[in-house]
Amino acid sequence: MSTTLQDLVNRAVFYSTEVQTHFGGLIADAEWEVDFTADPHLTFTADGDVVLRGRPHLLGSESSRDTTWLWGWENVNDFPDAVVGLSHDVRKFGAAEEVPELTTAELDLDEELALRLTLAAKEATDKWAHYPAVAGAGTTVWLLVDAPEIAxxxxxxxxxxxxxxxxxxxxxxxxxxxxxxxxxxxxxxxxxxxxxxxxxxxxxxxxxxxxxxxxxxxxxxxxxxxxxxxxxxxxxxxxxxxxxxxxxxxxxxxxxxxxxxxxxxxPAVAPAETAPAASSTPDEASRPAAAAASGSAPAASTNAPAxxxxxxxxxxxxxxxxxxxxxxxxxxxxxxxxxEAQPPSHDAEQSGTPAEEKPAQEDKPKKKGLFSKLFGR
Structure with a gap:
């Protein structure tokens, strides 16, 4: 019997929730910067001090404009393997377990799809922290993050x-x-x-x-x-x-x-971030990503701090x-x-808010996010 996406969600949801709560407590109110070069890094800073730095893995992106999810392994932007390599591992896992959602490059988006695919990817890769970064033009880039502090x-x-x-x-x-x-x-x-x-x-x-x-x-x-x-x-x-x-x-x-x-x-690999970059405004026909980006993290990551x-x-x-x-x-x-962390908002400032799943009951300040490289679709 093949594994289903729901099976993976069931297996990942509670552990992911606890990790995201812990992650959110570490980066509360911090600004973030991400670099998608051959040495990718994601850095959170507060009052000029680095509070967390880790390695981001581009999992995929969701576009509210196109109402689709695009897997990172499709790599329409020619990012280096250090950025998208983990997403290829997810695709291989999906092929072995016969999970079509993990092997189909582009999927029609619904309200929970990005989160559910991220939970499945966590179960497949054993990377348990994630960060949704707003890239502008209605696009949110979902990252898995490694950093020892997230243990x-x-x-x-x-x-x-x-x-x-x-x-x-x-x-x-x-x-x-x-x-x-x-x-x-x-x-x-x-x-x-x-x-x-x-x-x-x-x-x-x-x-x-x-x-x-x-x-x-x-x-x-x-x-x-x-x-x-x-x-x-x-x-x-x-x-x-x-x-x-x-x-x-x-x-x-x-x-x-x-x-x-x-x-x-x-200590386990978990979230962290770093690297400023020049900002650019994506045009309506493109899906933004980042070679380098900056912003600020919400008070909670994908699940709220305790x-x-x-x-x-x-x-x-x-x-x-x-x-x-x-x-x-x-x-x-x-x-x-x-x-609880809110899902990233898609405004002109490109605010980025790590939200594991549902919006918080209290509105959190919007966080800035700038991406210097665009997705090519």
Whole structure:
């Protein structure tokens, strides 16, 4: 059976959400510059100081004018391999897994397509930070970003519950349970089966009990802090390597994750940016890209930086989104929503805002972005 785009989205969404929240916290309110030469780099600066510098990979671009997505591997602008090479890896993965959306050069755009293709590309390449940069003329360039600073810290119950909450609001997740199983495997979070068929996630600072309906959707999330009672015993057993009736899947070596129990995260490749460039105004017939660009980053990247925490556990609910929201408390939910990054806007200033998925509830200041090289279509 071939892999579908939805399968890849399910597997990537929650881990991507947590990484983007962390990334957004690092680059909040910073200006950005990107260079698409043979030595590509993406740099974020604040008050003249570099806060993050990393390597950008051109994944693809979306045009609101043409209402299409164009994969970077099509490379109509003759960018060097250092810029578009990773997009070729995505195409090869798509061919091997029979995912047509990853092997078709140009696709008709819908509201969520760019994000969903980016999530699939993250699963294919193991690069987990992305940045949508506005290039002007209705074009947004989607970048995957490498930088050591993006490595995640130890898993924490409230941060993870927020990642679930936010992830479910970003795009369609068809199999919540499969998505969570993929997330805990990537993150190295021990889990235990519950008597009612639910799943308990275990952390050093607490636990989260998840219930599912007949369609494998989250029906309730009950968060408990601090870690105590049966959950504390289960976490201690998992940390000691004692087999459990339902241990997480074998964990790949990913940024910020441990194999069985939370452990200090090793630095992982993540976002960063740099390189000013001369600005140019793309004409209506061209799709802008960048050999070098500058702008400023929003207060949050593709998922918001972590909001303030409360210690109250969630009351049972029947709605997946509501249950995760209540698990972190109303004030947390509001702060998280407010922190969520907005999609880049297409204005005359070429503002660039990294937004993992949906617009934030509060408007963020628009960020400038200048691209000196144009896409050739």
């Amino acid at each position: 995640l810290p130890h898993p924490q119950v409230k941060v993870s519950v927020r990642a679930l909450m936010q992830g479910l609001t970003q795009t369609t997740v068809s199999d919540h349970r499969a998505a969570i199983e993929s997330y805990v495997a990537k993150r190295g979070i021990p889990v235990r089966e519950l008597p009612d068929g639910g799943l308990r996630m275990l952390f050093a600072d607490g636990s989260a009990d998840l219930s599912f309906d007949d369609e494998r959707r989250i029906s309730n999330c009950d968060m408990n802090t601090p870690l105590e009672g049966e959950a504390a015993e289960q976490f201690a057993a998992a940390s000691s390597g004692i087999p459990a009736e339902a241990a997480p899947q074998e964990t790949p070596d990913r940024a910020g994750s441990a194999a069985a129990a939370p452990a200090p995260a090793e 909001a303030s925490e409360t210690d109250s556990a969630a009351e049972p609910t029947t709605d997946a989104t509501e249950s995760t929201r209540s698990a972190v408390g109303d004030s947390d939910a509001q702060e998280v929503a407010a922190a």
